[in-house]
Amino acid sequence: METKKLTCIVCPLGCHVEITKNDGTFNVTGNKCPRGEKYAIEEMTNPTRVVPTTVVIKNASLSRLPVKTSKPVPKKDIFKVMELINQVEVEAPIKTGDIVIENILGLNVNIVATRSMKSVI
Numbered sequence: 361m362e363t364k365k366l367t368c369i370v371c372p373l374g375c376h377v378e379i380t381k382n383d384g385t386f387n388v389t390g391n392k393c394p395r396g397e398k399y400a401i402e403e404m405t406n407p408t409r410v411v412p413t414t415v416v417i418k419n420a421s422l423s424r425l426p427v428k429t430s431k432p433v434p435k436k437d438i439f440k441v442m443e444l445i446n447q448v449e450v451e452a453p454i455k456t457g458d459i460v461i462e463n464i465l466g467l468n469v470n471i472v473a474t475r476s477m478k479s480v481i
């Protein structure tokens with residue numbers, strides 16, 4: 361039997377959820393809606409996160425461009441995702457939502473710009 365106490369991050373209510381795994385079945389308490397149960401089971405079996413970070417940008421007024429993963433990625437892959445993101449350099453102009461890396465690590469997740477930057481040239 362394995363028990364975890366979590367704060368649900370799906371909505372601002374932040375319910376304190378407790379999940380117990382016993383013989384392959386899950387018992388979730390403390391959630392005020394079904395999304396909390398889904399979140400707790402995912403946290404127990406395959407936790408994921410959206411990764412916000414920056415990449416180097418050339419020809420812009422700032423040296424780094426804010427980016428994020430288009431969807432949550434498994435926590436176990438975040439280090440490898442960051443290694444690839446850290447190798448990237450983009451060039452202005454960039455628009456919010458532009459894809460900086462497509463299908464990173466074959467995860468069906470893109471790395472996208474979260475702000476626009478004009479070219480200064």
Ligand code: SF4
Pocket residue numbers: 368369370371372373374375390391392393394395396397
């Ligand atoms: S369990 Fe439901 S109500 Fe509670 S924080 Fe999660 S999403 Fe919000």
